[in-house]
Amino acid sequence: MKEYPVANIKNVVLLGHGRAGKTTLAEALLHSAGATERMGSIAQGNTISDYDAEEIKRLCSINASILPLDWSGGKINLIDTPGYFDFIGAQAEAISAADSALLVISGKSGVSVGAEKAWNICEKNNLPLIIYINKVDDEKADYQKVLNELKEKFGKRIAPFMVPIKNGDTIEGFVNVAKMTARRWENGQRIDIPVPDDMSDEIQPVRDMIMEAVAETDEALMTKYFDGEEFTRDEIIKGLKFGTASRKIIPVLCGSAVEDRGTRMLLDAMIDYLPTPDFSLKMAENATGDPVEIEADLSGTLAAQCFKTIADPFIGRLSFIRVYRGTLKKDSTVYNSNKKAEEKIGRIYMMRGRKQIETDQLVAGDIGAVPKLSVTATGDTLCDKSAPVTFEAIAFPEPVTSMAIMPKAKGDEEKISAGLAKMMEEDKTIRLVNNAETKQQVLSGIGDQHIEVTISKLKAKYGVDVSLEEPKVPYRETIRKAVKAEGKHKKQSGGHGQYGHVWIEFEPADSEDLIFEEKVFGGAVPKNFFPAVEKGLRDSMAHGVLAGYPVVGLKATLYDGSYHSVDSSEMAFKMAANLAYKAGLAQAAPVLLEPIGSLTVNIPNANMGDVMGDINKRRGRVLGSEPQDDGSVTITADVPMAEMARFATDLRSLTQGRGSFSFAFSNYEQAPDHIAKKIIEESTKE
Numbered sequence: 001m002k003e004y005p006v007a008n009i010k011n012v013v014l015l016g017h018g019r020a021g022k023t024t025l026a027e028a029l030l031h032s033a034g035a036t037e038r039m040g041s042i043a044q045g046n047t048i049s050d051y052d053a054e055e056i057k058r059l060c061s062i063n064a065s066i067l068p069l070d071w072s073g074g075k076i077n078l079i080d081t082p083g084y085f086d087f088i089g090a091q092a093e094a095i096s097a098a099d100s101a102l103l104v105i106s107g108k109s110g111v112s113v114g115a116e117k118a119w120n121i122c123e124k125n126n127l128p129l130i131i132y133i134n135k136v137d138d139e140k141a142d143y144q145k146v147l148n149e150l151k152e153k154f155g156k157r158i159a160p161f162m163v164p165i166k167n168g169d170t171i172e173g174f175v176n177v178a179k180m181t182a183r184r185w186e187n188g189q190r191i192d193i194p195v196p197d198d199m200s201d202e203i204q205p206v207r208d209m210i211m212e213a214v215a216e217t218d219e220a221l222m223t224k225y226f227d228g229e230e231f232t233r234d235e236i237i238k239g240l241k242f243g244t245a246s247r248k249i250i251p252v253l254c255g256s257a258v259e260d261r262g263t264r265m266l267l268d269a270m271i272d273y274l275p276t277p278d279f280s281l282k283m284a285e286n287a288t289g290d291p292v293e294i295e296a297d298l299s300g301t302l303a304a305q306c307f308k309t310i311a312d313p314f315i316g317r318l319s320f321i322r323v324y325r326g327t328l329k330k331d332s333t334v335y336n337s338n339k340k341a342e343e344k345i346g347r348i349y350m351m352r353g354r355k356q357i358e359t360d361q362l363v364a365g366d367i368g369a370v371p372k373l374s375v376t377a378t379g380d381t382l383c384d385k386s387a388p389v390t391f392e393a394i395a396f397p398e399p400v401t402s403m404a405i406m407p408k409a410k411g412d413e414e415k416i417s418a419g420l421a422k423m424m425e426e427d428k429t430i431r432l433v434n435n436a437e438t439k440q441q442v443l444s445g446i447g448d449q450h451i452e453v454t455i456s457k458l459k460a461k462y463g464v465d466v467s468l469e470e471p472k473v474p475y476r477e478t479i480r481k482a483v484k485a486e487g488k489h490k491k492q493s494g495g496h497g498q499y500g501h502v503w504i505e506f507e508p509a510d511s512e513d514l515i516f517e518e519k520v521f522g523g524a525v526p527k528n529f530f531p532a533v534e535k536g537l538r539d540s541m542a543h544g545v546l547a548g549y550p551v552v553g554l555k556a557t558l559y560d561g562s563y564h565s566v567d568s569s570e571m572a573f574k575m576a577a578n579l580a581y582k583a584g585l586a587q588a589a590p591v592l593l594e595p596i597g598s599l600t601v602n603i604p605n606a607n608m609g610d611v612m613g614d615i616n617k618r619r620g621r622v623l624g625s626e627p628q629d630d631g632s633v634t635i636t637a638d639v640p641m642a643e644m645a646r647f648a649t650d651l652r653s654l655t656q657g658r659g660s661f662s663f664a665f666s667n668y669e670q671a672p673d674h675i676a677k678k679i680i681e682e683s684t685k686e
Contacts, residue, residue, distance in 0.1 A: 001068060001075070001350050001357055006278045006296045006365040008074040010270055011322070013094045015121065016104035017114025018060055018083030021134040023049055025104055025257035026067050026080045032263040033069040033076075035352065039260065048353035049080040053460060054453050062087050062453060064094040064308060066320065066351045066367055071267045077367045078102075083114050085657055086450035089396050089429035093378065095121060096394045097307040097322040097367060100245075100274040101129040102266075107141030107254065111149040113657040119154060128244050128275055130251045132266055136164060136171055137256040143171075150252060159213055160252040162265060163202050174255070175199060176265055177206045178240060179233065185261060213249045214239030237272050245275035277365030282324045284381070284389040287337075292389060294324050296364045301384035302326035302334060304362075305391045309378045311425040313461050319373045320351070321362065321382065324391075328362040328370075328382070335385035339375045343382065347371055378428055396428040399444035400648045400661065403451055403468040406440075412464050416441060419462030423454060430454060437550070438472040448649055473642045474595060475679060476668050477544030478553040479588035482507035487580025489572050499564035500572030501525075502533055506584040509555035514538055518558040525561040525573070532570035533558050536577030545585045546592055546676075547683035552668065556581075592676040593668040595641040601651065603659040605633045610654045618643035619672075638666060642675075 014022045027039045027047055040047035045056035049065035060082065067078040079094040095101075101122050105115050122129050131150065136143050143164055150158045165173040165184060173184035175195050182195045195203065215225035217239045224231065231239070243249030253269055255262015278296040284303065286292045294303050308320035321328060328334070330348045335341075349356040349369045362368040376382065379393045407413055420432045420443070431444040445451040451468070459465050484505045491498040502525060509515045516534045518525075525533070541551040561576070599620065603611050605627070612622055612635065620639035627633050639647075644663060651659045671679065 001359065002070060003359070003361075003363060004075040004366070006298060006363070007276050009277055009365040010074060010076045010274050011079070011097060011099045011277065011365070011367060012076055012270060012274060013079045013091075013098035013101050013127075014081055014104060015091070015101050015118035015129075016083055017106070017109075017112040017118075020083060020104045020106045020109075020112070020114065021257045022083060022104045023047055023061055023080055025102075025132065025134060025263070026065075026078055028257045028260045028263045029076075029078065029267060030067060030069055030352075031260060032267060033071045035067075035069040048355075051354040054456055058453075060084060062090070064090040065353050066369075068350055068352055068367070072271045074271050075366075076267070076270055079367075084449065085114075085117075085652070086445070086447035086453075088446055089427055091121070092394055092396050092428075093308045093320075095125055095127070096305070097320075098127065099277055099279065101127045102270070103129050103131045105131060105133050105146060105150075107133050107136040107143055107146055108138050110142075110146045111153055116153070116658070126247065128247055130244070130253060130266070130269055130274065131158070132262075133252065133254040134257050136254045137259050137261065139169065143254055147252065154250065157248060157250045158252055159210055159249050160206050161210070161269065162253045162255075162262070163199065163206060164254065165196060165199070171256075171261075174262055174265060175203060176268075177203055178210055178236060178251075180207075183265070190264070210236075210240070213243055217242045217246075217248065241273050241275075244273040245279050277324070282391065284391045287388045294389065294391075297325050298327060298364045300325040300364070301387040302328060302382065303384075303389050303391075304328055304334075304382045306373075306376050306378055306380050306382065307394060309376075309425050311422045313422070315354075316371060317373065317425075318349075318369050318371050319376050320367070320369045322367050323362045323364050325364050326384070327364065328368075330360055334382045335388060336376050336380050337383055337388045337390045338377075338380040341375050342385070343373050343376055345370055345373075377425065394428070397446060398662065399429055399431050399446055400663070401447050401451060402442050402444040402471050402645075404438075404440040404471045405443050405455070405466040405468060408465045408467055412466075413441070415462065415464045416458070416466060419458050419464055420454075422462070423457060427454070435471070435474075437474050440471060442471045446648075447652070470645050475547065475549040475671070476593040476595075477546050477549050477551045477590055478593055479506060479508055479551075479585055479590050481589045483584050483588045485580045485584030485587070487576040487578065487583065489575035489579060491572075492567075497564070497567035498569065498572040498575070499567035500529070500532075500569070500574070500576035501562040502558055502573065502576045502580050503560035504533075504537075504577070504580045504584060505557045505559060506581075506588050507555050507557075509553050511555070512552050514541060515555040516558075517555070520558060520560065524563075525558065526563060526568075529563065529568065529570065529573045530558065532573040533577045535570075536574030537581055539574070540578045540581040544590065545582060546590050547680045549592070549683075551585070552593070592671045592679060594671040594675065596638050596666050596669050597641050597644065597663045598666040599635075599637045599639045599644075599661060599663050601635045601637075601659060601661040602628070602632050603635070603651075603655050605631055607655045607659065608633050608635070611635060611651065611659065614647075614650060614654060615639060618647070639663075640669075640671075641665065 030036045031039045065080045081091045081094045163175045164171040175182045215222045282294040303325040304323040306319045310318040381390045488501045544551045620637045622637045
């Protein structure tokens with residue numbers, strides 16, 4: 001591909017709800033720009049961006065794909081992202097590398113939850129954006145209704161740049177109100193036409209709004225506007241570019257990705273109005289930890305970041321790089337400031353989906369990929385060793401859904417760990433924890449579909465088949481009253497025997513760990529055996545007397561016993577302590593404790609009643625609720641961890657995907673009798 005200067009590059013992330021048509025729009029844009037000979041189809045599994053086997057199978061995007069194209073003297077690096085919430089990690093990668101966004105909204109379904117979330121992401125990251133209303137050719141589409149929804153939800157910054165030319169309910173073309181040009185389709189051909197005279201009533205209010213928005217971007221333009229003078233075309237484009245880049249104006253365009261209609265106007269708008277990498281500064285830290293501003297300067301020292309990693313057993317390791325300053329050259333050595341190590345840059349590619357286009361270098365503002373880096377991971381900074389800088393790590397959402405994974409073939413545990421380790425290099429929203437207590441490998445992700453896709457990839461790429469089950473809950477046991485118990489271990493079988501004898505008082509204590517004391521008088525138990533008694537108790541506490549769960553909150557006082565000068569040993573006293581433990585705890589009113597977590601849920605105010613009801617069904621205690629400035633409400637509650645397995649899925653259903661939550665272990669509380677009885681019965685069966 002041709003190399004472009006910073007001022008001619010656009011890095012644009014495609015955002016929107018699933019099924020809004022992002023991938024199809026990307027195909028149309030690539031085709032319109034001449035980057036492909038024909039448009040691919042999601043149904044046929046031959047699109048440029050959805051090339052992964054899971055994406056083809058599921059007919060939806062799962063990963064972020066880079067799709068560069070040339071248009072009107074500039075380069076647009078489109079980054080297609082998944083629309084479904086389970087794959088939000090891919091969104092986070094793409095957004096970190098983008099300077100602006102293209103928000104795709106369906107003309108049929110309107111401003112959906114995914115569109116709202118995408119808008120909020122742009123607000124949070126201060127990303128300028130263009131909104132594209134797709135599928136306006138569909139008989140169920142209502143362009144004006146969707147436009148009204150946008151204005152109602154997102155305010156007066158919404159600026160429609162296009163007005164459809166209609167013949168009845170059929171859209172035959174568009175008027176570009178910003179440039180006052182028009183196009184119509186006849187027999188599959190695009191024809192430039194004069195702006196229809198009979199559309200002035202529709203066009204003039206939109207035109208007036210755009211001119212007012214342009215005037216507000218500059219004092220000289222404001223004066224000209226109030227004097228009743230017409231803006232020149234260059235003034236309009238300049239004003240709209242500044243207004244869009246500063247987020248004072250949100251251009252709205254429309255069309256049909258499937259019919260490849262409106263895509264050239266959209267390409268023009270991206271080139272004309274979206275900011276280039278040199279519009280804003282990127283913040284980093286220097287070697288001493290002080291903040292520094294990174295300008296998109298081609299002649300500066302290298303400053304780049306790895307924003308995505310592919311670690312595939314078939315194509316190898318590929319690191320996707322966004323260059324912020326300087327030039328990344330092939331056959332060079334760079335410095336990874338996160339790992340404090342040098343990396344050898346061999347080949348450099350510009351990627352278009354899975355296609356690798358080899359290049360000699362990546363300049364400031366551009367995006368590409370480097371194979372076979374040894375230490376660089378997603379989020380790492382690559383720079384010049386003489387002027388080291390470090391960019392802020394990419395913020396990924398924490399996983400909220402967990403399942404235990406069980407190998408279907410014996411001995412596959414290591415293969416599972418190795419395969420998932422590679423997949424976790426690619427997907428930073430996956431976690432794998434080997435729980436020593438429950439003896440389970442627990443896989444965590446963003447949702448059920450995310451975990452399902454991960455398991456499917458594990459089988460396809462690494463040949464490991466697993467089954468899923470809900471993770472075991474780490475219960476605990478404790479006692480509620482004080483008791484005294486004897487433990488005597490005596491064994492005679494020829495030669496040296498074994499003899500250990502203790503009296504121990506057990507009582508409840510406010511402590512996770514064992515509190516051990518000794519109050520032995522007269523040497524009934526020699527001091528050199530005290531550590532053995534304590535060790536015997538600690539070993540015993542790994543298993544309680546009710547259901548075999550670890551014991552907490554225990555104080556043990558060794559106060560008497562006896563010994564044999566020949567047959568007593570550390571092992572004998574450990575055994576004696578274990579016998580006293582079993583006898584004592586059985587009489588000390590043992591109870592089962594369940595783990596309680598602190599839950600924080602953010603939801604729309606309208607869903608408050610439903611969500612509180614759901615929390616109550618889970619035996620949760622709502623501690624409070626706090627209204628937020630954006631019209632949402634934050635609920636805090638304590639909920640048993642055993643009741644949270646399906647909460648992520650249920651919350652998504654209750655709030656149509658608008659709710660979010662965090663959940664972390666807080667403390668242990670006594671389980672209700674009916675719950676404890678059920679757990680003990682299940683433990684006995686096992």
